[in-house]
Amino acid sequence: MKKVDVLIVGGGPAGSTCAYELAGKGLKVLVVDTKKKIGTPVQCAEFVPIQLTHTFGEFFPEKAISQRVYRMVHYTPWGEVVSMCSDGYVLNREVFDHHIAYLASKKGVEIMLRTRFLGFEDGVAWIENIENRKRMPVSARFVVGADGPKSKVAKLTGEHTENFLTTSQVTMPLCKNIEDLLIYFRDYIPGGYGWVFPKGKVANVGVGIDTAYNLKVTESLKMFMMELIRDGVVEEMVLKRTGGWIPADGLLAPIRGNVLLVGDAGGFCHPITGGGIANAVLSGSMAGKAILKEKPEEFEEEAIDVFESTLRRASEKRKRYMKSWDNLKEIIPKTWIAFEEYWRII
Numbered sequence: 001m002k003k004v005d006v007l008i009v010g011g012g013p014a015g016s017t018c019a020y021e022l023a024g025k026g027l028k029v030l031v032v033d034t035k036k037k038i039g040t041p042v043q044c045a046e047f048v049p050i051q052l053t054h055t056f057g058e059f060f061p062e063k064a065i066s067q068r069v070y071r072m073v074h075y076t077p078w079g080e081v082v083s084m085c086s087d088g089y090v091l092n093r094e095v096f097d098h099h100i101a102y103l104a105s106k107k108g109v110e111i112m113l114r115t116r117f118l119g120f121e122d123g124v125a126w127i128e129n130i131e132n133r134k135r136m137p138v139s140a141r142f143v144v145g146a147d148g149p150k151s152k153v154a155k156l157t158g159e160h161t162e163n164f165l166t167t168s169q170v171t172m173p174l175c176k177n178i179e180d181l182l183i184y185f186r187d188y189i190p191g192g193y194g195w196v197f198p199k200g201k202v203a204n205v206g207v208g209i210d211t212a213y214n215l216k217v218t219e220s221l222k223m224f225m226m227e228l229i230r231d232g233v234v235e236e237m238v239l240k241r242t243g244g245w246i247p248a249d250g251l252l253a254p255i256r257g258n259v260l261l262v263g264d265a266g267g268f269c270h271p272i273t274g275g276g277i278a279n280a281v282l283s284g285s286m287a288g289k290a291i292l293k294e295k296p297e298e299f300e301e302e303a304i305d306v307f308e309s310t311l312r313r314a315s316e317k318r319k320r321y322m323k324s325w326d327n328l329k330e331i332i333p334k335t336w337i338a339f340e341e342y343w344r345i346i
């Protein structure tokens, strides 16, 4: 049996940040991830707020940054264009994610790729090498669930996310460079929105829709692409495709005995905007620091203190207003952060 102090399931920004905090402090730390290479493939529109670079500057080598942006410009179905400050970067996430894991491994963290967490048996975690199907028990004093929106660790230890946004994204050439993040609210993107996030000459173009609606997300994306091509925003060419799930229930119980949940696995992603990178890094860091003190309860306290009210407001709004998508002029100002009503009306 392999014995470690901390087993981290998932090497995305949440798991790798947790590993980074724990690294070089005399603990045996093991990260397992099903991927061949941390960070690849990217399933993200890649925007992070500038504040994250102030706290975690070492996570942002030059190559991790694709474009600086300053504003988010919203196109409403009733013709109003609303702009808000949104200072940050559109990343190259494959570089960003990989770099955090590299920093952790440089300080002694063991990373096992192509390795799947299977479950627990008698307090021991089981992992499997995906290539040769060899299984191995791992005994760990702490287990960190950083295994993303459909977290197995969360599912096996209690409360887990049940409501999601489903997304579909393509990378397309821009007709001309843009400096802002563009957000579109449309009747054919129910319970969500469309985005154009620029990366120099190309952009991540995607839609996220609430799974409550009976519409294929790829159909919604097709309509969005047609609108953008017609309006001369992007050229008719697809360079890459991706997609994924966004957890929409808000914060779950962050600790379950010796198991801590971070990032999307713990519901730290924003249930309306879908922004989850910064919260993944922050929650991973908080969990790592609490484990170092042997006080996981401090992670729970801090997570609730910092995130709960914001995430609860968003998940409540999703439940209350976003399950019907017919009076958009009323619904959108109540449910999107750029509008004063979002903050005024619960």
Ligand SMILES: Cc1cc2nc3c(=O)[nH]c(=O)nc-3n(C[C@H](O)[C@H](O)[C@H](O)COP(=O)(O)OP(=O)(O)OC[C@H]3O[C@@H](n4cnc5c(N)ncnc54)[C@H](O)[C@@H]3O)c2cc1C
Binding pocket: 009, 010, 011, 012, 013, 014, 015, 032, 033, 034, 035, 039, 043, 044, 045, 046, 047, 048, 115, 116, 117, 118, 146, 147, 148, 149, 152, 167, 168, 169, 206, 242, 243, 244, 245, 246, 262, 263, 264, 265, 269, 274, 275, 276, 277, 278, 280
């Ligand atoms: C289309 C799309 C666009 C998005 N755009 C943005 C954006 O612009 N800005 C933003 O802030 N957020 C965005 N998000 C959300 C953001 O991507 C997530 O919040 C973020 O990746 C969460 O990080 P994480 O480390 O918690 O999980 P993940 O990045 O999902 O990492 C989880 C890791 O766990 C591994 N794993 C899963 N199961 C197992 C298992 N059983 N065993 C071993 N390993 C396992 C996976 O391989 C993966 O590497 C977007 C999401 C999607 C789907």
